[in-house]
Amino acid sequence: VGEISPLIVFNHSSSRLNETVNYRITIFSLTLLYYCMILFFNISIIMIVILDQNLHEPMYILLCSFCFNGLYGTTGFYPKLLLDLLSSSQQISYEGCLLQAFVMYSFACCELSILAVMAYDRYLAICRPLHYNSVMTKMRLSQLICFSWLTPFCIFSISIVLTSTLKLCGSKIPKLFCVNWLIVKLTCPGTDTVSSNILSYATIIIFVCHGLFTIWTYMHMIRTCLRSKDDRAKFMQTCVPHLVSLVTFLVVILFDLMYMRLGSTDLPQSIQNFIAIEFLLIPPVMNPLIYGFKLTKIRNRILGLMYVENK
Template sequence: MMHNVSQVRFFFLSGLNETGNYRVVLFSLALISYCFIVLVNVALIVTIILDKNMHEPMYILLCTFCMNGLYGTTGFYPKILWDLLSPVHVISYSGCLVQALVISSFVCNDLTILAVMAYDRYVAICRPLQYHSIMSKQRVLLLVSFSWLTPFCISAINIILTSRLKLCSPYIDRVYCVNLILWKRACFPADTIIHAIVVYIGIIIYLFHGLFIVWSYMYVLKTCVDSFENRAKFMQTCVPHLTSLLIFFVVILVDIYNMQFGLNLSPTIQNVLSIEHFIITPIMNPLVYGFKLTSIRNRILGGITFKIK
């Protein structure tokens, strides 16, 4: 209804207010970080696409993981780079909603892809004789589509409901827009109850994602105990995945806790905590997989050696 349409047309991002004379340094660091993220993720994606031997479920899912890293960071870095060079840090209402959608779906995509990768490792180690029949090309395509479309649809529904809320404050104490912060700026009209229900449904869905990951690795670890071959496969392919999981959960839990309850820290440190998911995970994931998975490491190092010669 029209009375629920927000009168806010622009948001003021106050997260960079204390950067002062450090903006040139921060701009340089952010630009280097973004370029490095693009470099390592594109290198992994291109390596997997060009090498036909890597057209297997595990590598296809890894390629999807890296693509999601590029998708999420593209929704964050161009805007913050612009703000670091601008005296006024504002974003339009529609632009804020789009950025919130990209960032929300990026984070949810990460968890869904990690859950699908856990399922892939479960089948590979616990049911190796059935692996190729279970993880067929059609099944992998379905899982990849699920890992992208489901989080995007859930995030889009949340953003649409947020756009219907009447917002009482145009100030966001962050360097980017995120749905939870926008929701907390609402004047809490009657339909906030519907929004809360949708949010909790989303939380339950992703809680099941986390429980599924735990369940799958319980079976994987149980299978690996009595088999040297499975232990070697676990160390080679599961350790990078578990490393990515640990990084993801630590970063996300700290950020959610900070948004929901606030930490008794300086604004600068809080800003650092809020952007670590755009720095740590997009850089660490391709590096962890690139160094740990022998086929990817050898392919990349072989390409570099060939170019040097």
């Protein structure tokens, strides 16, 4: 196959939705309903935190950032999937594919960065309570939020720019959405991908460090909580939701990455599709629900609103 122009239209997952042709409207309706649930839950948490002055604390502002990232990532996927379900051919332009790859990667790494910052916040609250207010100032909080968003954005902006310069000899993305690694695999034989590979390994190292930092903070928090009943109560109240979110996200991401590189293509198409999108299915709904029910201030605020509406 000859070199493909940058204006290529990708055969985006054309075989991935073939099994749904007989019940596509049903799947479209369920997907739309699920996406609306994601929007509702995450926007509700964001609005509750913004409108309630009592929730203008670092932990809740970071939760806002967390929910906003969930909206960002799912908006990069679900609208396109809904269009694909209504279309006879699933295609996406080369530019659109690069943009979607950027959104998917930056969403996943923003999630990990925000979880690391939230772990740092809880570490200060539990292990350094006397220094918490002096360290976690509005300026420091702003810097941490900017770090958690700008680091992935800068890294993957460079990555996508490097990918856009590669010569391609293929056009089929064997996935429900575009990812940078699969685009690079479409390059012509002999194409120099050294720069992209170096950046990929550097990115892995950076975000593995995020994960190690988060583990380090939890080791210190658990050790501190073993010595104090009050700290154990604070840990159960504010850290368990964060820990559940972290473990869930890491499990689904690692499972997807391992399957993408090592998995068998003999699995039923529906299972392959689920594996591909589980990190866009589970965390965006589970996170606001866990935080909404577990964090006392947010739960009380939600119950208060429900009580007012019922009256």
